Amino acid sequence: MSVNVEVSEVLLGIADLLELKSERFKPEAYRRAARSILGAGEDLRTLRQNDLLGAIPGVGEAIRRKIEEYLDSGKVEYYERLKQEIPPGVLALMRIPGVGPKTASRFYRELGIDSPAALLDAIGHDRLSGVAGFGPRKIQNLRRDLEKASGTVARRLPLRTAWAIAQGVVRAIVAAALVDQVEIAGSLRRRRESVGDIDILATSGSPGAAIETFAKLPGVRQIVVKGETKCTVILDPGIQVDLRVVPPESFGAALQYFTGSKDHNVRLRTWARERGLKINEYGVLRGEVRVAGATEEEVYRALDLPWIPPEIRENQGELDGAALGRVPSLVNLSDLRGELHQHLLGSDGELSEMAAGATRQGLQYVGVVLPGPHEGTDWTRRVRRLRSEWPAKGGPAAPRLLVGYEAPLGEIEAMRELPPGVDYLVGLPGDGTPRPPAPAPTERVPFFPWFLGHLRFATDPSEPIGERASPWIEWGRNVGVALEVTPDGPMDGLDSGSIRRAVDAGTSLVLSAGSKAVGDFADLELSIGLARRGWTHADRILNAAPDPASGRPTNAR
């Protein structure tokens, strides 16, 4: 587990314990610091070396000291002391839906209940009925959730999985024809590598009917909450989906609210308040008068801010930049000229499908990557056939074919010339490869265009990707090789923190579609999103260039 995750968990634990002690403001301060550390995208040890721990938003003197204590000793004394005061099972009570610090501490203090199992037992023995504030509905809901939740852990979903499910839900909502505008919001719109739930915003002339329809969608296992403007359901695989419905004139304000992040929202709302304005999901208000709300641009403009791309709304400096009129210019889907990591499956007509898919996506070239061996007549035949069967005669719009050769990194590194018919190389470091080879002396490095592909720095989601990616990023810059970004996450390819470090270091990137079907380039949108989260400009991206295989070094030195 990365040290950032470990420290975040300690801080969240402190927050829970303080909240059980009815402490005000401190719990939120610890939670904000924890979120900020996760979103920082830089290893805490590195930040500490550069004396930058205090630069993390929400980390001040006291939390900085606790982080240092953890880095030095693996423990935080304050946390250990707090834990002595409250049994661990009481914290587990707070994970039950609808049970917060107030309820959990009442269970413990008034009824001696110190774990979810003890709660279920108490309900079984009817010890809750008659206790003030616990009516039959609450008891019934608790029983249901306790029986259901035993053994299950709340898990976050990989971006790509959530994206596919969300598309399906959106299609179903649109098909029901009760909504006008629909947009995916929340962490999915911000393209976080993993998301806790799926958030969807809609406008509708008949919000009540829209919500009823949503709650009855096929695959809905449980309706968690359902009201006039919002509905939360659990889908069959145990995935939570939040739908929020607002009137059209509030769409922009609601999208801004529902996209988050929470810390971005809170900061924005605080700025508004300081200017005598109020921001909520219905608009920006001066007194009773709404001065903005239909579009996000309006909302930000009401605070004299430029629109901020969703992918960087993490309160990690984007607001301070925007206040100075500075918003980074990020790579767009339309900047991509091609895709460099397609494989052949051997199916009939796959090349025309691939070319057609590329054309639909507006791509000018497609790189088909062949595995070895690259010698002998067999290889020559494969390449010749590929080139001759590529539908080049499809008119001026037809994408060009590039041919790549992929092999284990050691083989690629040792190559002194490109195999016959090949335009570029793809080096495969292998799963979990901890360190790159020593950089070759400059004069021995031929300037072939190439990149590192199929990156898998972790073989388990708990492993620290960012930490393992760092030496490769540096190596990539020094050797002049790009690193691949795929939409798969969070274990494959680069995470956005690593991407941001790569951008800062001057390492180039290749954005791939991770195609699961021939000619399917749609998930390039997710790779773009990850690159945007890493504050990437188009000039850092190899396949945003008109001719990525021109033979130039892939990086400016």
Place this chain on the structure above:
DNA sequence: GCCGTTTTCGGCCCGACTGTTTTCAGTCG
């Protein structure tokens, strides 16, 4: 505990939904 587009001290975002209440606390987004 953190922080500064009038504060280095005094504030700390704002609203929906539920269950229980006879007017709102708690939880969640």
